[in-house]
Amino acid sequence: MNLGGIDTNLVVALHALLSERNVTRAARRVGLGQSAMSHALARLRDWFRDPLLVRVGRQMVLTERAQALLGPAASAVSSLERVFQQPEPFEPRTSSRVFRIASTDNLELYALPRLAAILAKEAPNVDLRFHHLPKDWMTALERGDFELKLGRQYPIAPTLREEELFRDQLICVVRRGHPLAGTRLTLRQYAAASHVLISPGETARSTIDELLAQRGLQRRIAITVSHFLVAPFVVAASDHLLTIPSRLVEAVAPALRLETVTAPLRTEAYTMTQVWAERSESDAGHRWLRNALRRAIGA
Structure with missing residues (x-):
């Protein structure tokens, strides 16, 4: 059935x-004049035939079709009321909302203490x-598996939005x-030297290895770990x-009593961002969460 010709006011x-x-x-009841409602009734009678x-006596009664x-x-x-109703305002002090966030573990460390x-x-x-x-975090974010992604900046789908949180640089440490x-x-x-590499996936290479390869060198990756917070303990x-x-x-x-060493390779600074689905752009609760994360990580 084609609904294009139906006036929702008639409903x-x-x-x-x-x-x-x-x-x-x-x-x-609906705030119309009597003549306008009479006209609507005439249109409805014509639509439904x-x-x-x-009228039965002094009363109006419904037909079987009605x-x-x-x-x-x-x-x-x-x-219709659910579709067009204004969203309820988000009140942080009284809200019991649950927010799901996908993040690398180092971003959790930076954000959570102050965010809590x-x-x-x-x-x-x-x-x-x-x-x-997850590897397919863009699809999962669009699907609604979580509300926010925290991590390194990558090209994103047109249906996603992002905001820079801070910029960072790689440095070298030893015990x-x-x-x-x-x-x-x-x-x-x-x-x-022997190295520890952080690699969430199966690849035991990073930007550092590509830079070394350009100079005809290769380092020994002694240990590969999947989490940022494990590697410093190993070192x-x-x-x-x-x-x-x-x-x-x-x-x-x-x-952990770690000390820095000056590495011969300088990598470009990179950007850490928070990413969300376009549908959450104007959500009052989501805006509050994004603001809270900015304050937590930027503090």
Whole structure:
């Protein structure tokens, strides 16, 4: 059935007429003049090829066709109200909303301590569910598996939106007391050392390895781990080198007694972002969450 020719105002008028069984009361119910409601009734009678309301004595009664339409008309009006109703305002102090966030574990470390403090103060009943970042995160985000993705910036689909959180750079660290601690490494020293690599996937290569290959060098990857927060602990207990984001070094180096070394390769700074689906752009709760994350990570 082609719905293009149906006036939704007629659906509202139909529901009012069938419910009130009186043109005057139906007009008052929906805020129309009596003549306008009479005109709507005439159009409805023509559409359904049925009188819908007939006079019996001093009352108007429903025809059998109108009786059959009473339930569907009520459901249709209810559906229209749900479609066009204004969204409820988001009140952080009283909301019990649950937000799902997919993130790399280092972003969780940067964001969660301060974000938890913000929630405790501003939104005590809002819950967060952090998930590991899946390979198909763009599809999962569009599908609604989670509301927000935190991580390194990559080209995104047209249906997604993003915002820069901060920029970071890779630096090299070793355990305290390591023979290379505090030194400036040559390319050959860097390539000759054993390394820990963070790689969530199966590939045991990174941008560093590509830069070394361009210079005809190859480093030894002694250990590959899948999580950012595991690698510093491995390096703290070994003689391996680790090249990681500077912000992660700031977070863990004091506790693990890690020291920096000056690596011979300089990589470009990269951007960390939060990404969300276009449908969440104007959602008041989602806007509050994005703002809270900006404050947490930027603090």
